[in-house]
Amino acid sequence: MSVPLHLRSDEVFVLNLGPQHPATHGVLRVKLTMDGEYIVKAEPVLGYIHRMHEKMAEDGIFAQFMPNTARMDYLHALAFNHGWALVVEKAAGIEVPERAEYIRVITVELNRIASHLLWWAAFLLDLGGFTPLLYAFDDREKIIDLLERVTGSRLTYCYMRFGGVLNDIDDEFITGTRDFIKRLRSRLPRQYHDLVTHNIILIKRIKDIGFVSAEQCRRYGATGPVARGSGINYDVRKNEPYSVYPEFDFDIPVFPEGDSMARYMVRMHEIEQSMRIIEQALDKLPAGPVMGKAPRQLKPDAGYYYSAVETARGLLGHRLVCDGDKNPYKLKLRSPTFSNLSLFGEVAEGMLLADALAFMGSLDLVIPEIDR
């Protein structure tokens, strides 16, 4: 897309979107070069809440980094917990009991639903709809209450341990989760799809807007719902299975259109798939301990380790380099939104400002995770 010829003027001006702007969901600044209402060039400026988690990882022992993981993607914190636990377990050769793996999957998927609900609410708020936020937060609150029961915190969880999880889940959590799924299932068709998905105003705002091609996703390394909304059937849970995901029957929603509507639909379908996974995991939940045997002080063999998990926003990779010491020698966090946002400049070129904001919302940005 480019600026229509008859509208092209000789004069451009620079517009700063952010760093404090409601549509950027955090402190992201986008330097826009505008020709009237059209974007000539868009340049995201990052780093406003950069905290250098990677240096903090090098400074402490392995276990000390676990609380940090939740401070990056605070919306899907348990997936970041999980990713860090997985890479250290891989490096140190720690076994995880089966019950703990199931509990990890249940809590991570609950957290994924919460993340998608919050994205849904915030995205529609960007587009000017306030009511959906109240419905979504009503449901999200139930998840947060459930997770608070087992993890002890409401947002920045530190629940996973190397070799298991902190607390076992109890009957109240199990019945509460089943009730929640029943409730969300009954609400999805009316409060979510009838009110919003089939709403003509939403369709006009996001259908055929913000087109991202599959090839663009590959060149920029975009993953998660952004890639799946462009027809790429890639989900770490299926393509590079970890934990006990292979034991569950679930689908990966893929929409080939590549527009903002496709990304919207991917996330809405993922909520349903996550509920399927949770139900199966609760049905099959094995008995046993939730914590395996792990040495108090870890000293993994020297080497290069990588592990990937699927967060609500895409592939989260941990590249861990060990030198045989009790600290990580080097940790690189490959956060999904960093790569997803990098294609914004190319796609937003020639867009109307209002459309670009809708497009940015459909990318589901979490700034602390980009800036790390």
Add this chain to the structure above:
Amino acid sequence: MTICEKLQQALQPLFPLCDVSSEPLVKDEPQVADSEKEESQTADTPTVGVLWTDAGRYGHHLDIVCLPDQVVPVAGIMDREGFFLEAITGVDWLKRQQLEVVYDYNRLGGEHCRVMVRTFLPRNNPVVPTVSSVFPAADWHERETYDFYGIQFQGHPNLIRILLPEDADFHPLLKDYTP
């Protein structure tokens, strides 16, 4: 033929001295770890070549060590074989006076194959060609690596700070950095 074997064949012209077409060297032995240990003691750069690793243990299938000027041709082969660039990062080997650049490649769907490409640079003059002309994803990742390690990516269109303040005069992930 698996994707990894196909890739190994495509890479062979770049590493003529190494017998890369032979049978996979290792499938379950932790050879990489052992060789790394020796290297850190003997202060030698790992030999250039392609090594099979146990993906279940290490998370990547191929470990490629190349010379700095081979980074772009390797990226070109990765592009042709349908890989995408996951991340670029650095590692500071202070004892050996070397900086390492690590590229992680992966595939979007189909058969899973993760490839780690590494190259070593002298610590006092870390310069490596940019791969941002092959993968636009490299643009931000290289800026980040420059930001944290001071590694110069030659030919990068816009090599400025990305996460740190624009007036920062330090590279915090260097092992001898003290705040």
